[in-house]
Amino acid sequence: MSLTFVFIRSVVLTLAVGLFLLSSGRAARRPRAQVAFWSKAALIHLVWWHLPDLEGIWSQAGRWLVSIWVGALVTAVLLIVPFALFLVVRWLLVRRSASRPQTQGTYVPLVFVGLSVAVGIAVSVGTVGGPVVREEVVHVSDLSEGLDGLRIANIGDVHVGPFIKPADLAAAVDLVNARKVDLLAITGDLIDDLDQLEPTLDALERSEALPVLSILGNHDKYPNEAAVVAALKRRNRRIQVLINSSILVHPRGIPLRVAGVDYPLAADGRHMLPRDEQDAAMLRFAGLAFAQAAPGEPLVVLSHHPEFFPIASARGAMLTLSSHTHGGQVRLFGRPLIAAYDYMHGIYREGNSYLDVNSGLGHWLPLRIGVPREISIVTLRRG
Incomplete structure (x- = not known):
C-alpha cells in the first residue's frame, strides 16, 4: 500500500x-x-x-x-x-x-x-514503541548434533517508509546481534520507500550473522521489484537474496541448505490470488527452490506467505520462516480480529516440521492492537 x-x-x-x-x-x-x-x-x-x-x-x-x-x-x-x-x-x-x-x-x-x-x-x-523479542525453541528429531542449539532470527514486514525508518531496522539488528544468533533471515516486505533503500541495506549489514538471507514480499515486488532486487544483489557479499533458489551456508561449520521462495503475485500487481492459482504458483516455486536440495539434507525455508508451509513440510523442511500477516494487526483476548490466513502468528507444527510466522517489525498502516512489533528467534534442538 x-x-x-x-x-x-x-x-x-x-x-x-x-x-x-x-x-x-x-x-x-x-x-x-x-x-x-x-x-x-x-x-x-x-x-x-x-x-x-x-x-x-x-x-x-x-x-x-x-x-x-x-x-x-x-x-x-x-x-x-x-x-x-x-x-x-x-x-x-x-x-x-x-x-x-x-x-x-x-x-x-x-x-x-x-x-x-x-x-x-x-x-x-x-x-x-520498540519491538519485542519472541524466543521459540523447536525440537527436531533427526537434527544433526552440530546444528543442535542453532539460533535463527526472523525479521519480516519491516516496511521501511513513512512509519518505519532505517534507524529502526538498525536498532533491531543490534538487538539480534546481542542475542548471538547464527543466521538472520529477512522474510519479505523490507521496503516501501525506495529513497530509503540504501540506508536500509546499510542497517542489514550491521548483522554479525553474515550473509543476511533475504526474500521478497508483495510490497517489495510491486511496483519496485527490479530496483529492490538490483540493490540487494549489489550487496551480495553480505546479503543474499533468494528468489526461488537455495544456498548452502555453514553456520558453526555445518552445512545447512536455505531455500527462498517468491511471493505469488498476480501480473497486474494484485496481492491476493484465488486459492487454486496461488497453490499452483507455490508448487512451481517449490520445484525451482528445492532443485538443489539433496534428500535428507538439513533444510530451512524462507517464504513470505505462510500458506507455503504444507509444501515445505512435504519437501522435508525442518523449519519454515514467514511473515506477511502482521499477526492480524488487531488481537482481542489473544485472538486475531480477522483470521485471514490458516497460519496467523507464532509457531506451528506438522510432523517433524515447524513454521514460525512473524508479526512484523513494521507496518504500512500504523495500527496495532494486541500485536506488538516483533523479532522472533527460533532455536533448533535435537528431539
Missing part, C-alpha cells in the same frame, strides 16, 4: 467522522468545536504527508501523532453505528418528553471523541 493510498483513506474517514459529529448534538455544531476538529485534522494530515522528510525527534513525534490519529479514527468509525443508534433512541424519547434534557447534546460527542482518542493513544504504544 502506498503512502497516498492510506492517506486518502484517512481523509475520507475523517470526513465521515466529522459529518457524524455534526449530527450528534448542538455542542458539536458550535463554531469553536468545528474549528478545533477540522484544524487538528488538517494539521495531522499535513504532518502525515511530510513524514518522509522529517528526521530525528520530529520524525518520532510525527509518527506518534499520526499513529494516535489512525487508531482514534478507526475506533471512531467503528463507534459510529452504536452511537448513531443511541442518538436515534434519544431523539425518539425526547419527542415523547415534555422537557428536553440540556446536557445530552454535550455528553454524546464528548464520550464519542474521548473513547476514540483513548484507544488511539493505546494503539500508538504498539506501533511506535
